[in-house]
Amino acid sequence: MNQDLWSRSAVDLAAKIRAREVSCVEVTESVLGRIAEYNGRINAIVVECQDEAMRAAEQKDREAAEGAALGPLHGVPVTIKENIDVAGQATTNGLPAYADVIAPDHSPVARNLLDAGAVIVGRTNTPELSMRATTDNPLRGRTLNPWDADASPGGSSGGASAAAAMGFGPIHHGNDIGGSLRFPAFACGLATVKPTLGRVPAYNPSAAAERGLLAQLMSVQGAICREVRDVRLATRVLAGGDPRDPWWVPVPFDGPALDAPIKVAVTCESHGYPVNPEILAGIERAADVLSDAGYAVERVATPSIMKAARAWFDVLGSEIIHFLGPIAREHGSETIQTIFEKFQRIGNPVDPVGYRQGIADRTALTREWNVFLDRYPLVLCPFMMRSLYPWDYDARGFDQLRDLFEAAIYSTGVNYLGLPAGVVPIGFADGLPAGVQIIGRRYREDLILDAMEAVEGSVGILAHTLWQREG
Numbered sequence: 001m002n003q004d005l006w007s008r009s010a011v012d013l014a015a016k017i018r019a020r021e022v023s024c025v026e027v028t029e030s031v032l033g034r035i036a037e038y039n040g041r042i043n044a045i046v047v048e049c050q051d052e053a054m055r056a057a058e059q060k061d062r063e064a065a066e067g068a069a070l071g072p073l074h075g076v077p078v079t080i081k082e083n084i085d086v087a088g089q090a091t092t093n094g095l096p097a098y099a100d101v102i103a104p105d106h107s108p109v110a111r112n113l114l115d116a117g118a119v120i121v122g123r124t125n126t127p128e129l130s131m132r133a134t135t136d137n138p139l140r141g142r143t144l145n146p147w148d149a150d151a152s153p154g155g156s157s158g159g160a161s162a163a164a165a166m167g168f169g170p171i172h173h174g175n176d177i178g179g180s181l182r183f184p185a186f187a188c189g190l191a192t193v194k195p196t197l198g199r200v201p202a203y204n205p206s207a208a209a210e211r212g213l214l215a216q217l218m219s220v221q222g223a224i225c226r227e228v229r230d231v232r233l234a235t236r237v238l239a240g241g242d243p244r245d246p247w248w249v250p251v252p253f254d255g256p257a258l259d260a261p262i263k264v265a266v267t268c269e270s271h272g273y274p275v276n277p278e279i280l281a282g283i284e285r286a287a288d289v290l291s292d293a294g295y296a297v298e299r300v301a302t303p304s305i306m307k308a309a310r311a312w313f314d315v316l317g318s319e320i321i322h323f324l325g326p327i328a329r330e331h332g333s334e335t336i337q338t339i340f341e342k343f344q345r346i347g348n349p350v351d352p353v354g355y356r357q358g359i360a361d362r363t364a365l366t367r368e369w370n371v372f373l374d375r376y377p378l379v380l381c382p383f384m385m386r387s388l389y390p391w392d393y394d395a396r397g398f399d400q401l402r403d404l405f406e407a408a409i410y411s412t413g414v415n416y417l418g419l420p421a422g423v424v425p426i427g428f429a430d431g432l433p434a435g436v437q438i439i440g441r442r443y444r445e446d447l448i449l450d451a452m453e454a455v456e457g458s459v460g461i462l463a464h465t466l467w468q469r470e471g
Contacts, residue, residue, distance in 0.1 A: 005030035010170035010230040017075040024075030028057035031077040044162035045122035046140040053121045074117030077169035082123045086110045094128040094137035097331035108201035108242035116237040124159030128336040152391040154184030161188040171234045177219040179411035182423040189433030189462030192224045193422040198249035201242035212319040218415045226463040228452045251443045261296040265376035271306045275385045282426035286436045293454040303368040308413035313347025315358030373441045383437035387429035424452040425462040
């Protein structure tokens, strides 16, 4: 039984460790064994922490034997993306020039996971500057999607998604400014929630400068997991406060109960994009599941997501070019430099006056969605309007990059609005994993997760299908 502990959920592992049915060492050994067997095939974990993990697991067992209070993740293996700080380790962000940027202290994410008792088994891969919808860089190489080596594992948290799908532990940290939690979850058949700004504290002690204003308002930290209940557990843990993040908000994770039935708005508005028919069928299936689960599902017109998606490129794009463009030019590969140049052509980056006006207009866009969500607390919609793309699709040409982001307006638009949103598997499209997105009210990740669990209950855990193929 201990040999398959790598396949268990974080919820189950934490319970078994607390009940003394298994030891932290046994759990860690099982996960490390799985990593040793399969990581060489997919390159998801780029820094393996076997020795440190075993020492931590042994310490966790001693603490349990001494009757110490156990945290909610006591002995549970986790990974952390290589773009946030873990004390004493490099925060490379996919750049060879940052290979020796050693974190002087833990980020809030790392601190919250460790304080909850988690055991870090490795650091996961990310593209250069964490700014691609796939995962490849000159320092660590390419991460492969466990479902199909030619398909993207998503980005920028593609190392996290590949690790989760392959069974390298149950909880995998990632972050999201345009879809970097949700692209990988979609790509590898996994679950995630992009939290509301302020839900999870963020700060890198190694950072040489603060991020731009819109990056601060849109970038969030979260977790990618095989099971929705693990996303819930991980997000609760990650949400612990930290004074180093002025944006953190002490909002209770579980909000007040809403009158039943909870209304769910369903939209497939494509704004002219030819939506994949299997994606459309998946949304209809998810709508039926939610209706059967007692939700009041209505097909209604939502406020435009296109306005927010365009502003992501025009207004945030201007900030990205100003803050990250010089780093890409100085330290980035030819590939990332070319992609940054194409970013500018997809949108119309604004000047300083347009930037100030764009920030003001963002308030109106968010208000419009807030008012709508006051009537419909959840919105079921596409995440990607196309099936999964090849691993190098964004680098093949301008038309491909533009197609990718036109298919993902429900990704970037949600970031621009600062709303929470989850992705949960719905099955397959063109033979590869596919998911749907559920948008919710600010700070109501709990409602999103409830709806995601209903969908998951009908579809099942997609990673189990992957493992059956492997067997």
